[in-house]
Amino acid sequence: MGVALLTGTFLATGHATETLILPLGLPDLPFHFRLDALSGFFLLILGVAGAGISVFAAGYFRRGEGTAPALLGLQYHVFLASMAVVVLADDAYLFMVAWETMALSSYFLVTSQHRIPEIRRAGFLYLLMAHMGALCILLCFGVMQGGSWQFTFDAMRGASLAPFWATTAFTLALLGFGAKAGLVPLHVWLPEAHPAAPSPVSAMMSGLMLKTAIYGMLRITFDLLHVQFWQWGAAMLALGLFSALFGAIFAAVQTDMKRLLAYSSIENVGLIFAGIGLAILFDASHLPLFAALALGAALIHALNHALFKSLLFLATGSVLHATRQRSLGKLGGLIRRMPWVAFLALIGTLAIAGLPPLNGFVSEWLLLQSFLFTPRLPQAFINMLVPLGAAALALTVALAAYVMVKFYGVIFLGQPREASLADAHDANWLERIGLGWLAAGCVFIGVLPQFALRAAGTVTSKLVGQTITPGASFWRIAPIAPEQASYSGLIFLAGIVAVIGITFLLVRLLAHGRMRRTAAWDCGYPWQTSRMQDTAEGFGQPIRHMFGAFFRMDRELPSPSDPAPRYRIHIEDRFWGWIYQPIARGVQRTADTVSILQGGRLSVYLLYSFLTLLALLVFVL
Amino acid sequence: MKTISLVRQFAEVVLAIGIAPLFAGWIAQCRAWMQNRSAPPLIQPYRMLRKLFHKDAALATDASPLFRTTPYVLFGTMVLATAIIPSIATDLPFAQAADAIALIGLFATARVFMALAAMDIGTAFGTMGARREMMIGFLAEPALLMVLFNAFLLFGSTALPNLVDGYAAHRSGIDPSVIFAAVAFVMVLLAENARIPIDNPATHLELTMIHEAMLLEYSARHLALMEWAASLKLFNYACIGFALFLPWGIAIHGADGTGALLVAVAALIGKLVVAGAVLAVIESVSAKLRLFRAPEYLATAFLLAVLGLLVHLLLGANTIA
Numbered sequence: 001m002g003v004a005l006l007t008g009t010f011l012a013t014g015h016a017t018e019t020l021i022l023p024l025g026l027p028d029l030p031f032h033f034r035l036d037a038l039s040g041f042f043l044l045i046l047g048v049a050g051a052g053i054s055v056f057a058a059g060y061f062r063r064g065e066g067t068a069p070a071l072l073g074l075q076y077h078v079f080l081a082s083m084a085v086v087v088l089a090d091d092a093y094l095f096m097v098a099w100e101t102m103a104l105s106s107y108f109l110v111t112s113q114h115r116i117p118e119i120r121r122a123g124f125l126y127l128l129m130a131h132m133g134a135l136c137i138l139l140c141f142g143v144m145q146g147g148s149w150q151f152t153f154d155a156m157r158g159a160s161l162a163p164f165w166a167t168t169a170f171t172l173a174l175l176g177f178g179a180k181a182g183l184v185p186l187h188v189w190l191p192e193a194h195p196a197a198p199s200p201v202s203a204m205m206s207g208l209m210l211k212t213a214i215y216g217m218l219r220i221t222f223d224l225l226h227v228q229f230w231q232w233g234a235a236m237l238a239l240g241l242f243s244a245l246f247g248a249i250f251a252a253v254q255t256d257m258k259r260l261l262a263y264s265s266i267e268n269v270g271l272i273f274a275g276i277g278l279a280i281l282f283d284a285s286h287l288p289l290f291a292a293l294a295l296g297a298a299l300i301h302a303l304n305h306a307l308f309k310s311l312l313f314l315a316t317g318s319v320l321h322a323t324r325q326r327s328l329g330k331l332g333g334l335i336r337r338m339p340w341v342a343f344l345a346l347i348g349t350l351a352i353a354g355l356p357p358l359n360g361f362v363s364e365w366l367l368l369q370s371f372l373f374t375p376r377l378p379q380a381f382i383n384m385l386v387p388l389g390a391a392a393l394a395l396t397v398a399l400a401a402y403v404m405v406k407f408y409g410v411i412f413l414g415q416p417r418e419a420s421l422a423d424a425h426d427a428n429w430l431e432r433i434g435l436g437w438l439a440a441g442c443v444f445i446g447v448l449p450q451f452a453l454r455a456a457g458t459v460t461s462k463l464v465g466q467t468i469t470p471g472a473s474f475w476r477i478a479p480i481a482p483e484q485a486s487y488s489g490l491i492f493l494a495g496i497v498a499v500i501g502i503t504f505l506l507v508r509l510l511a512h513g514r515m516r517r518t519a520a521w522d523c524g525y526p527w528q529t530s531r532m533q534d535t536a537e538g539f540g541q542p543i544r545h546m547f548g549a550f551f552r553m554d555r556e557l558p559s560p561s562d563p564a565p566r567y568r569i570h571i572e573d574r575f576w577g578w579i580y581q582p583i584a585r586g587v588q589r590t591a592d593t594v595s596i597l598q599g600g601r602l603s604v605y606l607l608y609s610f611l612t613l614l615a616l617l618v619f620v621l
Numbered sequence: 622m623k624t625i626s627l628v629r630q631f632a633e634v635v636l637a638i639g640i641a642p643l644f645a646g647w648i649a650q651c652r653a654w655m656q657n658r659s660a661p662p663l664i665q666p667y668r669m670l671r672k673l674f675h676k677d678a679a680l681a682t683d684a685s686p687l688f689r690t691t692p693y694v695l696f697g698t699m700v701l702a703t704a705i706i707p708s709i710a711t712d713l714p715f716a717q718a719a720d721a722i723a724l725i726g727l728f729a730t731a732r733v734f735m736a737l738a739a740m741d742i743g744t745a746f747g748t749m750g751a752r753r754e755m756m757i758g759f760l761a762e763p764a765l766l767m768v769l770f771n772a773f774l775l776f777g778s779t780a781l782p783n784l785v786d787g788y789a790a791h792r793s794g795i796d797p798s799v800i801f802a803a804v805a806f807v808m809v810l811l812a813e814n815a816r817i818p819i820d821n822p823a824t825h826l827e828l829t830m831i832h833e834a835m836l837l838e839y840s841a842r843h844l845a846l847m848e849w850a851a852s853l854k855l856f857n858y859a860c861i862g863f864a865l866f867l868p869w870g871i872a873i874h875g876a877d878g879t880g881a882l883l884v885a886v887a888a889l890i891g892k893l894v895v896a897g898a899v900l901a902v903i904e905s906v907s908a909k910l911r912l913f914r915a916p917e918y919l920a921t922a923f924l925l926a927v928l929g930l931l932v933h934l935l936l937g938a939n940t941i942a
Contacts, residue, residue, distance in 0.1 A: 333743065335685045346687070353733055356719070356726040365722050368766070372773050375934060384934045390770060391927050394763035401729055401762075402755045405736045409751065413685070414743030476718060485779040491718035495704065500697035503846070507693075511674045511842045520681035520742045520838060534740075534748035542756040546916050 032152055034090035037458040038223065041299060042087040042215045044455060048441055049207045049306040050080055056314045056434025057200035059427070060321070072112055072198075079105040079204065086212045092141040092151040099137065099212075103130040106209060109201040110193050122192035129189040133179030137216070140172035144224060156224045166225055170232050173220045174239075180213035181269045184243040185575045190266060191250075195258035195326065199317025202258060206265045207310035211302050214272055221280060222295075222463040230284040234382055236277030241392045244270030248399040249550050252406065252543040253571055255328050255536040257316050260407055261309065264352065267400060268305045272298045274393065275367050281377065281386075282370075283464050290373045292466035293479050296456040297366035303452060304351070304359040304445060311348035311438040312407075315341050318431055319411060322424040328407075328536035333416040337424040342412045344435040349408040351442040353401040357492040359445035362452070362477075364397050369485055399543075406539045415530035447489040449477050537569060544571075552577060626714050629882075630704060633713075636886075637703035641856035642666035642849065644893050651901030666852060673845035681742045681838055691738035692839065692846035698731040699853035708860040709885040710872040711782035720779040721769045724861075725762060728813070731850070732758045739835035750834025753912065757819060757831065760919035761809045767926035768809070771802045772865050774933055781861070785868045797936065801929030803866045807903075808922035810858045812915070815851070817904040819915050829909065859896050860889075867892060 035043075057076065061069050082105060085098035107130070111123035145151055146159030161169065175186070182190040194202045221228065247267030254260035275298025282291035316326075318341045325331055335342035351358035371393060374386035416422065427435065445452045457467035468479050476488035522528050544551065552572040558565030597608075646666045653660035662668075680689070704715040705724050719727070736751035773779050775796055776787030812819040815832035824830055832851070839847055864871065870888025872881040910918055 333683075335687065335741075336683060350730070350733065353729070354726065355730040355733060356723050361723075361726050365726075368722055369779070372770065372779070375774060384931065387770065387930050387934065388927065391763060391767055391923070391930075394766040395759070395923075398729070398759035398762040401733055402759045405733055405740075405751065405755050409737055409740035409748070413687070413737060413740040414748065415683075484777060484783075485720045485722075486717050487720060487723055488718035491715070492723065495701050495715060495718065496697055499700045500693045503696050503700070504693050507674075507842055507846070512677075515678040515680055515841075517682050518679045520744050522744075523746065528744065530743060532745040533743050534745075534752055539748070539752050542752065542916075545913070 029093055031094040032090035032154075033088045033094075034153070035088060037462045038215070038218060039087045041303075041455055041459045042211060043084065045211050045303050045306045046080075046083055046087070046208055048303070049310045049438065050204070052307075052434045052437040052441070053200050053203045053207065053310050053314065054080075054434075055437065056203075056317070056431050059430025059434065060198070060200050060314075060317055062428075072109070075105050075108050075112075076201070076204075079109060079201075080208075083208055083212050087215050090153050092138075092145075092153070092156075095216075096134070096138060096141070099134060102209065102212065103127070103134065106197075106201070106205055110197040110205075112198055112201075113196075119196040122189075122196040126189045126193040129179050129186065133176045133186070136172045136176030136179070138176075140169050140176060140220065143169040143172065144220070153219075153224060157226065160226070163227070163229070166227050167229065167232070169225060170221060173217060174236065177213040177217045177220075178239070178273075181210050181217075181273070182243075182266045183239055183269065183273060184246045184266065185579055187243065187247075187266050188573065188575060188580060191254075191259050191262040194262035194265070194313075195256055199258075199313055199320060202261075203310040203313035203317075206262065206313055207306040210265060210269055211306055214269070214276070214298075214302055217273075217276060218295075218463070221276070222283075228280055228284040230281050230377075230379060230382070233277045233279070233281030233284060236280060237274050237386070237389060238277075240270045240273030240275075240277050241389050241396070242270070243267070244274060244396040245392055245399075246270070246550070248396045248403060249543060249547045250571075250573070251403045252399060253537075253540040253551065255540075256326050257319070257328050257331070257407065257411060258313070258326060260328070260403065261312055261316065264400070264403060265305075265309060267396060268301065268309065268352075271364075271367065271393070271396065272301050272305070274298075274389070275301060275370070278367075278370055278374070278386075278389075279464065281382070282373075285377050285379070287373075287376060288464050288466040289468075289480065290370060290376070291464040292457070292460040292468045293366065293373075294370035295460045295464060296453060296468040296479070297363055297370055299456040299459055300359075300366060300445070300449070300452050301363035303456075304363050304442070307438050307441040307445070308348045308351040308360060311435060311442065312345060312352065314431070314435055314438070315345035315348065316411075318427040318435070319424075322426070323421055325418070325421075328410045330418045331411045331416075331421065332414045332418075332530065332533065333412070333421065334424060335412040337421065338412075338426045340432050341427050341435065344432075344439045345412065346408065347439040347442055349404045351446065353404040354397050355401070357446050357489040357496070359442045359449070359452075362446055362449040362487070362489065365487055366479060367393065369479055373480075402543070406536065410534070410536050410539060414533045417530050417533070417535075447493050449487075449489055453477055453479075537567075550574065626712050629710060630713055630715060633709050634700060634703050637708060637856060637860075638700060638849075638853065640890075640893070641852040642670065644856050644859065644897060645852035647894065647897040648855075648901050648904075651898050652905060655901055655905040666848075670845045670849060673840075673848070674842050676841040678841035678843055680840075683742070684838070685741055688738050688741040688838075689843070691734045692843040692850070694734045695731050695850040696846045696853070698727050698734075699850045699857060702727050702857045703853065703860075705781060706857055706860045707782045707785050707864050707871055708889055710882060711785045711874045712872075713782050716780055716782045721772075721781050721784075722766070722779055724781070725766055725769070728854070729758070729762060731854070735835055735847075739838075742838045744838065746834045746837050750831055750837075753831040754835060757812055757915060757919065760916060760923065761812045764805055764809045764919060764923040764926050765813075767923065767930060768802045768806045768865070771798050771926065771929050771933060774930070775799070781864050782874070785864050785871050786873050788868045789873045796933060798929040798933035799866065801925050801932060803862075805922045805926035805929065806862055806865065808918065808925070810862065811900075811903070812919055812922070814855045814858060816900070818907045818910045818918065821909055829912070856893075859893060862896070863889070863892050 082098045082101035089095035089098055107123055107127045110126055113119050143165055144156045146161050148155055148159055179186040194206055244267045247263045247270055251260050251263035275294050279291045279295035351360040354360040354364045371390035375383050377383040461467045476486050478486035552574050554570040556568040646663045650660040705719050736755050739747040739751040772784050776784050778784055815822055820831040836847055870885050872885040
């Protein structure tokens with residue numbers, strides 16, 4: 001299925017806009033399909049990453065866990081197909097139907113191991129947030145039809161909204177799609193639901209489903225709403241950067257490998273939203289070239305994130321199958337047991353850490369480049385505050401490297417922290433193909449970014465009327481002008497390979513190659529065990545120390561005389577206490593109040609009916 | 622792209638590889654004098670490297686391939702960095718493939734590989750060093766990026782050679798933001814190169830070491846490459862500093878005949894001599910900070926760089942050329 005989608009996508013990324021009206025759905029409400037550059041780009045993301053995930057899933061779901069494999073397969077394909085329909089939909093009805101199908105099918109996938117209470121709870125939270133988001137999107141479409149009661153996207157493009165209503169629509173869209181994408185403070189479901197799902201599903205949700213939210217945001221702000229205000233961009237930029245920093249800080253202190261990746265998804269989505277916000281800011285200030293640059297950076301980052309995050313989630317799936325452990329504190333040393341997974345995950349790790357010459361660097365480079373032009377914005381103050389955004393971005397990117405060193409180092413390097421890890425086995429060949437495909441994608445976009453840039457340029461030329469190809473040639477990219485900045489992944493890779501190769505050869509030729517294997521140096525203390533390595537908690541300690549204000553920490557320190565000391569730390573999001581618990585309490589209180597009416601006695605209910613009837617009679621007469 | 626440029630680029634890289642250990646030796650010499658010790662000879666680092674290359678490598682039993690490739694990766698990234706930084710001439714063909722942001726990425730790559738290799742054996746010191754190094758790194762990297770942003774705002778390019786050319790083109794007084802940036806840069810340089818006040822290159826005291834903790838398991842040729850890479854990194858940082866703040870003497874594009882190049886080499890050596898002495902003085906008169914204070918130190922550097930940026934924007938003086 002994924003492979004079929006991929007082949008379809010290559011046909012679809014052309015420039016032509018195609019529309020299709022299917023006489024399906026309700027009478028007089030046919031489903032409208034439309035394939036343009038924006039849909040095409042997101043179909044490309046779905047196809048490229050979906051292909052890798054699907055091949056992996058074919059190898060992964062061999063052993064049934066929870067839901068029967070056949071049902072799981074059906075849900076999986078419904079999920080994939082509904083995402084494709086979301087990006088192809090050309091009217092609000094079809095969009096919402098596909099959107100809800102996507103939410104429901106992924107809910108069932110998340111709760112495939114429904115016998116575990118935490119997973120049921122995570123699934124419920126996800127469903128709740130998905131529906132709050134869907135409600136906002138529905139209201140947003142309601143605002144955007146602008147009184148015409150036409151719900152095709154064509155009609156919405158034509159509708160002219162007053163600034164107030166346009167801003168309302170934008171806010172609703174930001175809430176709705178932000179809830180799906182995991183923008184802070186609507187992110188709470190994400191670190192619960194992603195770890196609960198089976199790994200290929202986590203990969204699909206994080207790599208692909210979050211992208212449909214980004215698609216929706218782009219579709220509404222750049223295509224359907226015909227006006228834009230720079231304040232929207234500023235708000236989105238601030239929200240995106242805060243999410244990015246928040247996600248990176250929380251990822252650094254996680255002890256569950258899938259939760260860590262889930263927080264890292266929040267970080268990456270934040271970066272994408274920051275790029276889009278910057279694009280709106282530039283576009284509203286009539287600087288289309290810079291808008292195209294920022295938008296292109298966001299789009300390419302979306303593509304990159306789909307690749308490397310899927311890769312890493314799938315790698316955690318292989319680790320999970322091999323060791324039955326999700327906690328970082330019980331892993332370690334897997335590079336020696338699972339060399340394939342370890343090598344391919346290393347590529348993903350380096351890519352997500354934003355290191356050249358892999359793909360994560362390309363999009364972060366483009367994003368940093370677009371931040372460099374913010375002093376040209378006409379709004380005073382904003383053009384001074386935005387460089388602070390660049391500082392936040394730089395901090396986030398650097399923190400991401402910290403997080404990924406922790407992720408990779410604790411899982412794959414060092415000594416096994418548990419004896420049971422000795423019989424961990426490597427992934428099967430289908431899984432290796434899936435991982436290899438995604439890793440190849442990371443390398444390809446990193447080394448030859450101009451292809452991704454060209455695809456993104458098609459989208460930006462449609463949305464902001466400007467491509468991002470000036471100064472680009474086969475071997476390098478130069479988004480604004482070659483003398484300002486240029487980057488060539490290909491030459492970079494060639495340079496690094498050449499230098500390392502020459503060094504290796506020279507050392508081989510000039511120095512003798514004698515080597516012996518001995519035990520590691522024990523500093524004169526021969527009783528070292530593998531439990532003396534840094535745990536995940538230990539590795540995150542500097543971050544906990546520095547960003548203590550972000551967390552609600554609950555720590556139990558052992559007393560010095562305790563013969564069996566235990567250290568326990570529980571870290572929670574402050575947003576739970578700030579937003580969600582008050583809301584939950586409010587809902588509970590309201591429900592309690594209303595339940596007074598429900599005594600459960602038939603005679604009382606009959607009395608209510610009688611009183612209502614009486615009131616209506618009075619009203620009519 | 623002319624062949625002569627390529628040849629010159631190659632010569633510059635080889636020269637950098639050759640000078641870097643001498644620069645480290647010079648700093649060690651100055652430090653010894655400051656501390657009233659008799660100084661080791663200037664070529665002491667070379668003797669050290671020679672000794673290490675002659676030894677048999679001892680590798681921990683379960684070291685993975687990652688551990689063995691890291692010295693080469695580290696050395697390779699640092700050599701590649703010399704090809705991006707205009708230490709002598711600004712006509713660098715390779716700099717078109719990688720600008721200053723890519724340079725920071727290159728340093729980050731080296732750091733990540735080093736931290737991963739340190740975690741590979743699974744000793745307590747290795748992971749501790751990796752954690753500390755990553756902590757220093759994630760705070761120092763944004764500060765360095767902000768320094769470069771400042772330079773970008775002044776001269777409108779993120780490619781270091783173009784910055785130097787731009788500086789030569791508008792030599793109209795110093796922008797006040799440069800002073801903030803320069804202070805921030807020196808602070809980052811000290812932190813990133815494992816020098817006092819963040820780390821002490823001469824220590825093997827367990828509780829304080831960062832850089833040395835990551836090297837503990839390396840020996841012989843691997844250690845030699847790591848040490849050489851460390852001195853190259855220091856040399857690279859010094860050259861970035863010269864390019865950003867003291868670009869005098871660097872042969873700029875279009876005026877880089879043999880004479881200009883000789884002048885540039887002489888200027889580079891002169892600047893290295895002075896910079897080495899200054900670094901030795903800074904290191905000798907300051908005390909090593911507790912590790913918990915390192916974030917404050919680096920946050921100060923970061924804020925200074927951001928402040929420089931804001932000063933520049935507030936004054937609004939000659940924005941992007």
